[in-house]
Amino acid sequence: MARRIIAVLLENEAGALSRIIGLFAQRNYNIESLTVAPTEDATLSRLTLTTAGDDSTIEQITKQLNKLIEVVKVVDLTDGDHLERELMLVKVRAEGLRRAETKRTADIFRGQIVDVTSDAYTVQLTGPSEKLDAFLRAIGQPAVIEVARSGVAGIGRGDKVLSLK
Amino acid sequence: MAEMLSGADMLIRALQDEGVDYLFGYPGGAALHIYDAIFRQQKVEHILVRHEQAATHMADGYARATGRPGVVLVTSGPGATNAITGIATAYMDSTPIVVISGQVPRNVIGTDAFQETDMVGISRPVVKHSFLVQDAQEIPEVVRKAFYIASSGRPGPVVIDVPKDTTDPNEEFPYEYPRDVSLRSYNPTTRGHGGQIRKAVNLLLRAKRPVLYTGGGIVQGNAAECLTALARLLDFPVTNTLMGLGGFPGTDRRFLGMLGMHGTFEANMAMHHADVIFAAGARFDDRVTNDPAKFCPDARIIHLDVDPASISKIVPADVPIVGPADSVLVDVLRRVEKELDRHPDAVDRAALAAWWDRIGAWRAKHGLDHDQRHRGGAPLLPQQVVQAVYRATDGDAYVTSDVGQHQMFAAQYYHFDAPRRWINSGGLGTMGFGLPAAMGVQFAHPQATVVCITGEGSFMMNMQELSTCMQYALPIKIVNLNNQALGMVKQWQDMQYGGRHSHSTYRDALPDFVHLAESFGHVGMRVRSLAELEEAIPEMFSARYADRLVFLDAWIDPDEHVYPMAIKGGAMNDMVLERDGAAAPAK
Numbered sequence: 001m002a003r004r005i006i007a008v009l010l011e012n013e014a015g016a017l018s019r020i021i022g023l024f025a026q027r028n029y030n031i032e033s034l035t036v037a038p039t040e041d042a043t044l045s046r047l048t049l050t051t052a053g054d055d056s057t058i059e060q061i062t063k064q065l066n067k068l069i070e071v072v073k074v075v076d077l078t079d080g081d082h083l084e085r086e087l088m089l090v091k092v093r094a095e096g097l098r099r100a101e102t103k104r105t106a107d108i109f110r111g112q113i114v115d116v117t118s119d120a121y122t123v124q125l126t127g128p129s130e131k132l133d134a135f136l137r138a139i140g141q142p143a144v145i146e147v148a149r150s151g152v153a154g155i156g157r158g159d160k161v162l163s164l165k
Numbered sequence: 166m167a168e169m170l171s172g173a174d175m176l177i178r179a180l181q182d183e184g185v186d187y188l189f190g191y192p193g194g195a196a197l198h199i200y201d202a203i204f205r206q207q208k209v210e211h212i213l214v215r216h217e218q219a220a221t222h223m224a225d226g227y228a229r230a231t232g233r234p235g236v237v238l239v240t241s242g243p244g245a246t247n248a249i250t251g252i253a254t255a256y257m258d259s260t261p262i263v264v265i266s267g268q269v270p271r272n273v274i275g276t277d278a279f280q281e282t283d284m285v286g287i288s289r290p291v292v293k294h295s296f297l298v299q300d301a302q303e304i305p306e307v308v309r310k311a312f313y314i315a316s317s318g319r320p321g322p323v324v325i326d327v328p329k330d331t332t333d334p335n336e337e338f339p340y341e342y343p344r345d346v347s348l349r350s351y352n353p354t355t356r357g358h359g360g361q362i363r364k365a366v367n368l369l370l371r372a373k374r375p376v377l378y379t380g381g382g383i384v385q386g387n388a389a390e391c392l393t394a395l396a397r398l399l400d401f402p403v404t405n406t407l408m409g410l411g412g413f414p415g416t417d418r419r420f421l422g423m424l425g426m427h428g429t430f431e432a433n434m435a436m437h438h439a440d441v442i443f444a445a446g447a448r449f450d451d452r453v454t455n456d457p458a459k460f461c462p463d464a465r466i467i468h469l470d471v472d473p474a475s476i477s478k479i480v481p482a483d484v485p486i487v488g489p490a491d492s493v494l495v496d497v498l499r500r501v502e503k504e505l506d507r508h509p510d511a512v513d514r515a516a517l518a519a520w521w522d523r524i525g526a527w528r529a530k531h532g533l534d535h536d537q538r539h540r541g542g543a544p545l546l547p548q549q550v551v552q553a554v555y556r557a558t559d560g561d562a563y564v565t566s567d568v569g570q571h572q573m574f575a576a577q578y579y580h581f582d583a584p585r586r587w588i589n590s591g592g593l594g595t596m597g598f599g600l601p602a603a604m605g606v607q608f609a610h611p612q613a614t615v616v617c618i619t620g621e622g623s624f625m626m627n628m629q630e631l632s633t634c635m636q637y638a639l640p641i642k643i644v645n646l647n648n649q650a651l652g653m654v655k656q657w658q659d660m661q662y663g664g665r666h667s668h669s670t671y672r673d674a675l676p677d678f679v680h681l682a683e684s685f686g687h688v689g690m691r692v693r694s695l696a697e698l699e700e701a702i703p704e705m706f707s708a709r710y711a712d713r714l715v716f717l718d719a720w721i722d723p724d725e726h727v728y729p730m731a732i733k734g735g736a737m738n739d740m741v742l743e744r745d746g747a748a749a750p751a752k
Contacts, residue, residue, distance in 0.1 A: 011350060026290045063474035069294040072350040
């Protein structure tokens with residue numbers, strides 16, 4: 001059950017996203033994370049989803065996605081070299097001794113403190129999902145107040161391009 | 166200057182421009198502007214059904230019989246939800262239908278308005294595509310796209326949900342029907358890959374124990390003629406799926422019959438022992454393969470399908486070919502012809518002759534010969550009824566069926582020589598399909614003999630359409646295999662649940678079907694023996710009743726089972742051949 005990152009270009013139309021979500025529910029495929037937003041071409045949206053499955057399941061997922069009328073292109077980014085990034089905003093307890101320690105940990109992970117109160121920091125962190133997980137482990141569960149993660153956005157390395165052209 | 170039309174008029178005009186002749190529907194509040202537009206024109210004939218599910222099956226039957234999309238019009242809410250079963254039926258069997266549903270006005274969508282339901286949402290898992298009209302002016306383009314999507318590539322149902330205010334008769338817009346349609350995100354494959362076709366032909370020519378296993382894709386893809394030419398040229402055996410019957414002539418000696426759960430002994434044995442299987446327009450349904458892990462252990466598999474997602478979904482293909490059945494089979498045929506021209510010995514004739522000998526031995530063993538098992542004096546058998554219908558119609562009728570034992574008997578004992586003659590709900594298995602589907606076929610082919618072979622359980626799921634048949638004087642011949650039970654459920658309960666008939670019988674609660682048919686102005690007949698059957702069948706198909714609906718209530722042996730039957734979880738050669746019989750031998 002390998003983790004896969006699938007990027008999809010789809011028509012930026014009402015209902016297109018619900019077809020993709022519906023497909024995953026209907027065929028019992030799992031979705032770990034999903035991000036979607038319009039692209040530089042306003043008629044297109046780009047969706048990145050992370051899923052897990054054996055090779056035949058992933059093959060079916062990409063084929064079934066391609067069958068949806070509003071899907072323009074599908075690529076499995078994990079087939080080749082790629083970049084993946086996720087954004088996390090995390091509210092962390094930062095009182096007393098913990099205040100300096102939290103700042104140091106955020107620095108080590110190249111996070112930024114984007115909001116401050118007398119007893120908490122809000123840290124913004126970007127990177128591969130494992131880095132975000134590692135930060136949360138480093139901070140420790142009791143200190144974490146709230147987590148907002150964006151889900152993974154991905155792109156192929158080098159000349160590989162997912163676009164209309 | 167383009168003509169100015171309201172949304173409702175544009176919708177109906179667009180159907181005219183698509184060449185639609187029949188519209189199967191049922192009116193209601195959200196669709197009333199559209200109904201008024203229908204009233205003010207002559208080209209599209211509206212057929213008033215008695216239940217929206219039946220409308221979708223009629224459109225489906227029409228589409229299966231003609232290859233042209235069937236069209237449905239229903240209102241919002243319950244009209245839309247009633248249509249869902251028929252849409253799902255068409256989806257599972259890949260038939261092109263276009264379903265237009267009224268919707269509440271745009272400004273009240275989402276407010277739980279009267280007769281509001283999210284039709285696009287509720288139909289989403291069972292449509293090829295759907296549209297919610299956002300603006301009256303997009304109606305012509307949406308209709309054009311809907312018909313294109315429904316009928317191209319792997320066909321399927323398309324829903325157009327039309328908010329009432331977009332059909333307002335007081336707002337007019339310039340009407341122009343788009344000549345072409347192009348969708349950057351939808352480009353069905355039109356030709357097979359040359360390299361894959363070459364590989365497939367090489368494999369076919371080297372085969373020692375080949376089987377052509379073909380399905381509904383051959384029928385839908387208008388490839389029956391080409392398949393027949395290929396099989397005859399190579400002298401290869403052919404088996405059809407339930408959906409593929411008629412894709413190869415049922416009376417050709419190369420035909421092994423249907424395969425799968427209730428397939429013939431010879432078809433399933435040949436599949437299991439084959440070294441090369443050419444699956445064309447078939448999708449390795451679980452009712453065919455039995456346990457896919459045990460499926461045809463020695464076979465190399467060529468899989469042709471217009472839908473890439475069907476290939477290697479259940480059983481991995483050695484040579485996948487994506488493309489429409491007709492063009493790919495033409496390419497395959499030409500290439501085989503060329504190879505045989507150059508190397509007349511390219512096919513191993515000796516191996517093929519030995520293969521045909523083995524098939525002959527399997528045929529002799531079972532061959533659907535129920536007479537061997539029921540000598541004399543037995544009650545009327547369902548198989549005898551189907552055989553009598555076959556003889557009386559010269560094997561040339563359009564036959565629709567419902568779902569259950571009668572469906573299997575019809576598939577086994579009526580031999581279809583042409584495609585689009587056998588019309589049944591294979592994928593979804595929808596009881597209640599038979600009668601409305603027959604009506605759709607009869608509208609498409611007014612002069613043809615249309616027979617609905619049904620069972621009393623299925624028939625009662627849509628029998629209200631007898632009224633529609635009266636209204637439009639449809640001369641359908643209904644053959645009701647009446648075993649006073651849900652026969653297939655009962656058979657499974659006999660075989661797997663120790664004979665405990667949990668809720669599968671209703672012996673004392675059946676209507677008098679003869680009087681029922683007569684109350685709708687039709688002709689009713691009843692038979693209980695072979696002698697009565699042999700009198701009634703020629704009569705029901707005689708000129709006397711050429712323009713009447715005849716309902717034949719045939720009381721058959723309620724204990725008859727369908728055989729062969731696959732043994733659950735086994736390979737294709739694991740079958741039970743007769744009642745209380747042991748598993749068939751594996752050789």
